[in-house]
Amino acid sequence: MRGVSVEGEVMRGRPKKTWDEITVLDLGHFQGKSPSSEHRGVSALSHFQGKSPSSEHSGVSALSHVQGKSPSSEHRGVSALSHVQGKSPSSEHRGVSALSHVQGKSPSSEHRGVSALSHVQGKSPSSEHRGVSALSHVQGRKPSSVHRGTRHSKNFTKDSSHPGGKPSATGIRMALYFLRRVVTLVLRRFFWGREMLLGGAYPPLPPVEDSILLQSAQTLARWIRQGKVSAEAVVTAYVRRARAVNATVNAVVDDRFNEALEEARDVDRRLTALPEIERRQLEYTQPLLGVPFTCKEIVWVEGLSLTGGLVTRKCMKAPADAEVVARMRKAGGIPLCVTNIPELSMWIETSNSVYGRTNNPYDATRTPGGSSGGEAALLSCCATPLSVGTDIGGSIRLPSYCCGVFGHKPSSRLISTKNIGVYPEKLLNTRTSVVGPMTRSARDLAWALEVMAPEAAKDMRSRVASTDLRNIKIWSVGGRISLLGEWMRWLCGRGRFTFAMLLMATLQYLHKSNIDPRDSPHYWKPMQEAMLRIIREGSVLILPTLPQPPYYHYELIPNLHDACHCALFNATEMPSTAVPMGLTPSGLPMGLQVVAAPGQDHLCLAVAQALEDRFGGWVSPAPVRV
Template sequence: MAARGVKSRLEKLRSHLQRHSSSSTQHLEQTPVTVDRMKWVDMLLRTVRLFMEVVSRLVFGLMYRGESRTRLPPITNLILLESATSLATKIRTKKLTSEEVVKSFIARIREINPILNCVVDTRFDQALEDARSADALISSGTVDEETLAKTKPFLGVPFSTKDSIAVKGLHQTAGLWIRREIVADEDADVVQLMREAGAIPMCVTNVSELCMWWESANTVYGRTNNPYCSSRIVGGSSGGEACLLSACGSPFGIGSDIGGSIRMPAFFNGIFGHKPTSGIVSNLGQEPVATGEACEFLVTGPMCRYSKDLIPLYRILAASNASLLSLDSKVDIRNLRYFYIDDEGGAPLITPVSKELRAAQQKVVTHLEKAYGIKAKKIILKKLKAALPIYFAKLGNVEEAPTFCEELALKKELLGDDGVLLFPSHPTVAPYHSQPIFRPFNFVYTAIINVALFPSTQCPLGLSSNGLPLGIQVVANHNNDHLSLAVASELEKAFGGWVCPSEVP
């Protein structure tokens, strides 16, 4: 059903653009006076943005000047460094007990949360009860290992999710003061699916207010601090989730994304985050409830430290819709076609991509060429400059608004079933707390991919010169999530993936 919906939407977009192509051409043939006026407006907006950039750098540079970075406690329990997949295998084969694993992550949360403020409600006692039940099932021998691996692939493994996704018995505030006393009376669909897979919900994490801003701070729980530098943001709205995962407080988790709410936090916190193809994963049980065309833009997806956990977790979240994907297909990255865009197209209100992030992207391009003889092709999409108004127009159900998706729909061969696009996750590394106010529209680097309904995987690329995570998003065509996920695995091998923010003895 999801596949038919996407196909129908693409056909609609094609016909829409063809119908209006002549009028669009006439519109572009503007008088010299109109062109001059547009140039002046563009220049004015660009000047305003540059002024705000300079002011914010000065103000926040002085505000945090000389501030020492709060160091997280070192990792003393190596269980915390395991992937969720590895933990599941070790629990199932009795090399570890679920209770031992759950206790390890509970202890880690208790020592890091006073510093990071990423966890906002917990079910530790119930999680331990669930863990003991899982251990009892395994010890009983009534179900063999092979069957457990198929029916309950994450039996006994704890997980976390953002506050806006319902976990029965835990608060679901969506960062709103008016919802501060609301407790979920049933699980969201994705949480229920995780329980059925044997995973154990452990806690919920902080979000931005109403999940509509890209810093996780609200009047209910306050703000969350970046694990690499406490004066920096964690992103939003899945910011608390990305923070907890990066700081080894949970092996994997679930986020949601309507304009970058999985990918931006994953980028700022140096982990992997996947925005699925639209319509694959259920959004039921989330607050706020998306309406109108926003229903198509909103997706729910996996977040984790290791790329090997992405597909197993995504398969669970996709449930029966996993059959619409090719998650089990082996991808030879040498047979893919690669394209890249390294800026936002010169939009006046958007911060250009920093030199260090451009260099990180170029290292990816260079790696592909040196390791596999693959020459990635740089492309320019003219409508990308209008990405911001396009996103807001489509979010507001303006049917006649031009879309980034239309441009790609008529150039379907750009990605096809064997192409991926390398695109910046964000123009800068994690900003200081409150600095997004001076850069309000920089979320468009991720948001425009929501408009296109494409799957996209944020991949960490090591740390910047000042110790903050670098990264890039890999975009694929509809229902070709397996391609971006395969490239994520390759980039992890090539560049090391997640870098622990704590000292590891």
């Protein structure tokens, strides 16, 4: 079943699409005569204006905006976007990421490698760039831009070799690509075999049999205010569902189900006594009234578990609510439970020595991601309508991708981080660590932001609704421990920490630095400035959240570098929204992320809503029988 999140309707959409059917993200806006557009890859968005345009895209992400007559653009690689204006332009991009904007006369630009950013204006310019991503802005007429390989010289061509018998850049690139594919295949088979031998058996997810579970959070809030459904019925449905699915996903670590049911009954009694006019006002004063929500375990919920996944903190309880939880309670929300995390929320899978391992709802042998993996798994299973997560290096977006839901990492300091985590607040980096919402509906994200940050995110929904997507430029692309002693304990089967946490601690120990860690945000200032020269106001960057479908448990340990797709935007303090894009042929989620400049959260959310409208968004991992 495919989720659509239309208010008042069951989140049911078009029949499930496979990878081949959703090879392309096509959000085209066509104006003119006889347009033709062909897209290949995970994502392609085009806006064509003029006569007889033709665009072909191949790769993971391709977005083009073409204006003029008879343009032709071909993009190949992981990410390619072009904006071409003028006559008879031709652009070819190959590599991991290539973006070009061509306007003017006879420019020529070659970009090879993973990173190149150029802005060329004038006649007959030539620019060569090498690095992690290729972005070019060329102005002129009859432009030609070719992006190839990893390294090159001015005389290097596609099939040539360097003097002296040295291998060509293309050959090296292809060899490295082949090597990475072989290593990935070997590792995947190894971890698949490990799961088959040691993973254990888990019961399948029970079917969804209550239509309440399929509604968006906004719809539930409106129905409760209007008396179409009682708050008690809503909370009861989610309590039953959470208990039913937890045997499969192991997401809930501590709950307050009985207290939540009593609070829901209080809401119903209060609504019964209110006149109709005052009920309507609740939409603005208490928009979340009667709607249940859940939080990851390091988000303080008074009286619930606050171990941080550490054995040394077992049985610790939160003495108060986090500020974001207090705001949601004030808006009428009802907390249900807290969910599983990795130790200290510092890993990209969800497993610890206190509560065990959380599983992906689509395939129990796969990881739900981390560190908000418990929230993402519970949300995807229809066991909560709204989740509160945190993100310091992809901890909202990675689980959202792995579990096929929406998640938004807001701009730095948009939402209060007070009483988040188990470490002293003075050590909490409020620039890179943020709190954000996770939902099954893209439209619930802006609504939740208004509740979680009533001042900073005021009128977020109206800002999203007023965003004209045709005007957006889219680019693609505790105390000290003995480390040796803890390794010995782990080798003897009595470890207090997981292998992932010990590995990270060892790497940190080996990489000693005299730089004050409190200055760490400034390490990324040059990168942030470079990114902001490209992603300015009115622009978004679309790129994969992870380079492959959800991993087997522990497979991310040798693939830690894959998380850099997300961590980069924590360091540069940019908002980013994870968007599900359907399922692969094997039934696993796939998706992408939309990034904007700091303070431009509404652009991310507007594009996410457009993608949901076009492709359906969340798909239920369990059978639906309603």
